[in-house]
Amino acid sequence: xxxxxxxxxxxxxxxxxxxxxxxxxxxxxxxxxxxxxxxxxxxxxxxxxxxxxxxxxxxxxxxxxxxxxxxxxxxxxxxxxxxxxxxxxxxxxxxxxxxxxxxxxxxxxxxxxxxxxxxxxxxxxxxxxxxxxxxxxxxxxxxxxxxxxxxxxxxxxxxxxxxxxxxxxxxxxxxxxxxxxxxxxxxxxxxxxxxxxxxxxxxxxxxxxxxxxxxxxxxxxxxxxxxxxxxxxxxxxxxxxxxxxxxxxxxxxxxxxxxxxxxxxxxxxxxxxxxxxxxxxxxxxxxxxxxxxxxxxxxxxxxxxxxxxxxxxxxxxxxxxxxxxxxxxxxxxxxxxxxxxxxxxxxxxxxxxxxxxxxxxxxxxxxxxxxxxxxxxxxxxxxxxxxxxxxxxxxxxxxxxxxxxxxxxxxxxxxxxxxxxxxxxxxxxxxxxxxxxxxxxxxxxxxxxxxxxxxxxxxxxxxxxxxxxxxxxxxxxxxxxxxxxxxxxxxxxxxxxxxxxxxxxxxxxxxxxxxxxxxxxxxxxxxxxxxxxxxxxxxxxxxxxxxxxxxxxxxxxxxxxxxxxxxxxxxxxxxxxxxxxxxxxxxxxxxxxxxxxxxxxxxxxxxxxxx
Ligand code: AGP
Numbered sequence: 001x002x003x004x005x006x007x008x009x010x011x012x013x014x015x016x017x018x019x020x021x022x023x024x025x026x027x028x029x030x031x032x033x034x035x036x037x038x039x040x041x042x043x044x045x046x047x048x049x050x051x052x053x054x055x056x057x058x059x060x061x062x063x064x065x066x067x068x069x070x071x072x073x074x075x076x077x078x079x080x081x082x083x084x085x086x087x088x089x090x091x092x093x094x095x096x097x098x099x100x101x102x103x104x105x106x107x108x109x110x111x112x113x114x115x116x117x118x119x120x121x122x123x124x125x126x127x128x129x130x131x132x133x134x135x136x137x138x139x140x141x142x143x144x145x146x147x148x149x150x151x152x153x154x155x156x157x158x159x160x161x162x163x164x165x166x167x168x169x170x171x172x173x174x175x176x177x178x179x180x181x182x183x184x185x186x187x188x189x190x191x192x193x194x195x196x197x198x199x200x201x202x203x204x205x206x207x208x209x210x211x212x213x214x215x216x217x218x219x220x221x222x223x224x225x226x227x228x229x230x231x232x233x234x235x236x237x238x239x240x241x242x243x244x245x246x247x248x249x250x251x252x253x254x255x256x257x258x259x260x261x262x263x264x265x266x267x268x269x270x271x272x273x274x275x276x277x278x279x280x281x282x283x284x285x286x287x288x289x290x291x292x293x294x295x296x297x298x299x300x301x302x303x304x305x306x307x308x309x310x311x312x313x314x315x316x317x318x319x320x321x322x323x324x325x326x327x328x329x330x331x332x333x334x335x336x337x338x339x340x341x342x343x344x345x346x347x348x349x350x351x352x353x354x355x356x357x358x359x360x361x362x363x364x365x366x367x368x369x370x371x372x373x374x375x376x377x378x379x380x381x382x383x384x385x386x387x388x389x390x391x392x393x394x395x396x397x398x399x400x401x402x403x404x405x406x407x408x409x410x411x412x413x414x415x416x417x418x419x420x421x422x423x424x425x426x427x428x429x430x431x432x433x434x435x436x437x438x439x440x441x442x443x444x445x446x447x448x449x450x451x452x453x454x455x456x457x458x459x460x461x462x463x464x465x466x467x468x469x470x471x472x473x474x475x476x477x478x479x480x481x482x483x484x485x486x487x488x489x490x491x492x493x494x495x496x497x498x499x500x501x502x503x504x505x506x507x508x509x510x511x512x513x514x515x516x517x518x519x520x521x522x523x524x525x526x527x528x529x530x531x532x533x534x535x536x537x538x539x540x541x542x543x544x545x546x547x548x549x550x551x552x553x554x555x556x557x558x559x560x561x562x563x564x565x566x567x568x569x570x571x572x573x574x575x576x577x578x579x580x581x582x583x584x585x586x587x588x589x590x591x592x593x594x595x596x597x598x599x600x601x602x603x604x605x606x607x608x609x610x611x
Contacts, residue, residue: 002085002098002609003027004178005195006068006159008169008216009186014062016188017069020195021052023243026251026396027192028605029071030079034059035086035094036067037166043091047084065216066166068159068189070096073605076104077121087125089116089132093141093162097124098191099155099176100610107151127152131160141165142213145172146226149211155352155610159189169214173206176609177350177379180204180212180219182233187214192350192607193236193377194243194394204231205377236377242394250598252397252492256584257451260444262402263577265391266409267440274434276416281388288368288386289417290426293339294320296366298329298357300608302400302487303345303407308480309576310411317419326353327611330360342366345411347395347403348607349378356611358383372410374403388414397599398606399491401584404484405447408577409440439571443578449568450581456565457582460547461589463563464495464518471509472499472583473521473535475528477576482522485583492591492601502535513544520586524567524575525551536562549582 003024007013017034032055033047044062048054052071070085077083086094101107104123107130112118116129127148134144141162149156155175162168171178171189181188181200189212190196193203206212209224210231223229248254270280278285295314297307307323314321326344330353342361346354349371358369358380371384374392381387390406416433420426464470470489474482479501486497500509502521513519519539523532533556536546546562551569558564570578591598 002029002073002191003071003195004068004096004098004157004159004189004191006096006161006169006171006189007186008066008167008214009183010065010216011186012063013065013067014059016199017067018052018056018059019198020190021055021069021071023195023197024071024192025052025600026398027071027607028398028600029073031072031074031081031084032070033072033084033086034062034067034069035088035161036062036064037161037163038062038064041163041166043088043094043161043163045086045088045091045094047081047086049079049081049084066161066169068094068096068161068169075100075610076123083120083122085124087120087122087128089128092164093128093132093135093160095124095128095131096159097127098157098609101126101152101156102154103152123154127156127158135162135164141168141170142211145170146211146222149174157191167215171206171212171214173210174208175352178206180206180214182219185216187216187219189214194238197236197238197240201236202233203236204233205382207231234377238394243396250397250588252399252401252588252598255395255397255402256581256588258393259402259405259581260447260451262392262406263409263447264444265393266406268391270413271437271440274437275429276413276433276437278417282386284386288341288370289421291339291367292341292418294337295341295343295418297321297323297343297345298326298354298361299345300326300351300353302404302484303347305480305484305487306404306407306411307345308483309408309477310415312477313412313415313573314418317415318422319415319418326351326357330357334364336365338367340366342369343372344369344380344384345372345407346380347374347392347400347407349373349375349380350607350609352609352611355379355383372407374406396606398601398604399488399587399598404580405577409443412436412440412573435571436573439574443574446568446570446574446578447581450578451585453565453582454585457585458589460563460565461586461593463545463547464493464586464590465593467495467516467518469512469517470495470497471512471517471519472497473502473505473519473532474499475502475532476526478522478524478579481576481580481583482520484580485520485522485587488584488587489590491604492587492596492598493594494596494602495590502532505535505538510538510542513539513542515543515545517544519544519546520583521546521548522579522583523548523550523554523556524572524579525553525569526572526575529554549579
């Protein structure tokens with residue numbers, strides 16, 4: 001989604017801005033731009049549709065010590081050069097903006113009356129005209145931004161520069177992440193610390209309502225009441241190692257293959273000889289787990305499917321668990337049972353709907369809030385009582401893979417901790433826990449074995465290249481795995497894919513089956529296998545083509561109508577974590593055959609920071 005970089009320095013900052021934008025590309029965007037205050041104290045504005053590389057080509061000769069830059073993911077107004085940020089007001093002020101301004105219609109009408117001319121269809125343009133108007137009334141840049149944000153309704157992360165104050169960079173935040181990176185006689189702003197890896201290790205996170213006045217050697221922050229405030233200086237742990245492709249053609253492929261390491265690191269220090277340890281989850285973990293009588297999990301997309309798998313585990317262990325999509329949860333009424341632990345799951349920790357759901361939950365009487373997250377420096381982590389990190393390492397491919405499997409690992413560990421209280425005294429380890437812990441230990445190796453199926457999956461993927469639709473089937477905890485498989489295929493190959501609980505076939509989707517509708521199924525050897533086999537027979541009887549990932553002992557074999565890839569036997573609780581891996585690989589190779597932009601699929605963003 002949209003990204004912001006800004007810089008003020010004694011050197012030419014154009015290369016810093018362009019490099020920062022490149023580092024934000026993974027978030028997803030459709031246009032990019034830069035505004036630099038040049039040596040003549042004029043605003044040099046360059047914008048282009050498409051990749052940052054195209055913008056870079058038109059930035060030859062752009063030089064200055066102060067500027068802002070942006071990658072835009074269109075919300076108001078189509079992707080077009082005139083809608084790309086920065087926006088200027090008669091080249092007096094330039095603004096980059098993440099978020100959505102809800103009262104832009106009213107402001108636009110008032111500004112037209114004042115004589116401002118609009119050159120875009122964006123909600124952002126009203127911000128820059130409003131700042132300009134306040135400056136025309138005699139305010140300095142900081143005061144003009146303070147006055148303007150007081151008139152905005154909605155969410156914003158802002159970077160602002162003016163040709164009238166060439167030694168000041170202003171940043172403002174409400175509902176959209178923004179931070180200030182601290183350098184040596186130079187300072188920066190960014191929506192995501194990864195934009196600043198080569199130039200700043202130290203940074204400060206702005207809180208909602210904050211406005212920062214940034215110069216080369218000073219950062220002053222004012223809260224929503226205009227009071228000067230201090231924000232903690234943090235040290236970033238991000239490094240460039242995580243963003244190297246390391247010989248892989250795509251980040252998605254790299255991240256699929258990294259799952260063995262990611263899971264090993266997620267388990268690291270959290271397992272005892274035969275149990276899940278609680279202390280590594282934090283000092284508060286024990287009390288929070290003790291107080292949790294049931295849980296409510298909120299998430300979006302892939303993280304929601306992780307929650308949906310976990311629901312089977314929690315309920316199997318006797319713990320009531322409700323799971324809901326954040327964008328639905330936040331707009332309805334709730335009855336909260338006492339002792340409910342509110343859990344959010346998010347790879348990025350910046351998903352706006354999930355953040356808003358957490359905000360709302362805090363006022364509703366949940367006992368505690370816990371988040372499962374992959375990004376230590378994220379908003380969700382800061383807002384939650386307790387965080388359990390998935391140590392997946394940076395995930396860059398828009399299609400989530402290693403974040404999903406590590407989320408499942410964390411959720412299974414959480415379920416075990418809560419189960420211990422449900423079936424015993426909270427301390428005693430029983431045989432079931434011992435068995436699951438041993439299986440978790442062997443999971444990285446089991447994933448390695450599944451990755452070895454890649455050549456067979458490449459052969460399977462060829463059958464999908466010219467298809468327009470696909471159906472994914474699973475039962476029990478593998479139904480959400482089928483949903484995740486379908487999401488992966490549609491995200492990166494643009495093939496329409498639907499997932500169904502296999503038992504639902506005859507209630508409608510069976511009507512779709514013909515030789516043009518490939519049916520993908522996951523068939524672990526569990527108590528639902530025979531039921532699933534009957535469902536697959538229903539498909540076969542109607543001329544459907546089956547592509548099945550099945551346990552070696554399932555009795556399912558390849559023939560003219562079915563391609564069956566065998567997976568080694570696996571413990572039932574662990575199975576969903578393993579069975580999603582071949583589905584990830586299948587989507588990847590279908591997309592590769594189709595030649596799509598795998599890491600940055602059209603219309604999608606890695607971090608969904610708008611509603
Ligand atoms: C996953 O492949 C998707 N790109 C998307 O559904 C994602 O999982 C969703 O936007 C939630 O993101 P989060 O985990 O960062 O909150």
